Amino acid sequence: MLAFSRIQPTQGAWTVQANSKKADDRQPDKRKQSLYFPEEMLSEIKREALRQDRSLSWIVQQAWRIARDEIKKFPSINLDTDVVED
Template sequence: MTDKDTLAKNNEASKTDKRKQSLYFPESMLQEIKEEAARLDRSLSWVVQRAWKLARIDIKKLPSVNDVADDEDSGD
């Protein structure tokens, strides 16, 4: 197996990886997600994944912690 084959196999595996991951939400947010999941007749996981897909472009626009710290330091 070549490195290219290994890379392709790893990329394919990462797309279908369904390992459990714990996420922690404030109680009120979790309740809202549960209500929307029930309304949509979907799982909590589906709602969170869909929310991420819809919001990720906006989230990527947010400054990183390092960007904010740099801006604050230069304001003296």
């Protein structure tokens, strides 16, 4: 699970610092994960979060759940040249 802890501007995008926590872990993973959103996209996410009175994290999680099956249809990039896909 990701919990967004900080949003800060970077060049041309926003960085969201996220703490990851596995469902079976009692302690959160202390490594940080940065998610980059173009300013316009982050503004849309913020507007939707305000409209629904939800957190940015909740909006992004719902978007992932909705889009997950479509994204899985994208072709993968196979970096291992010895593996041949059927």
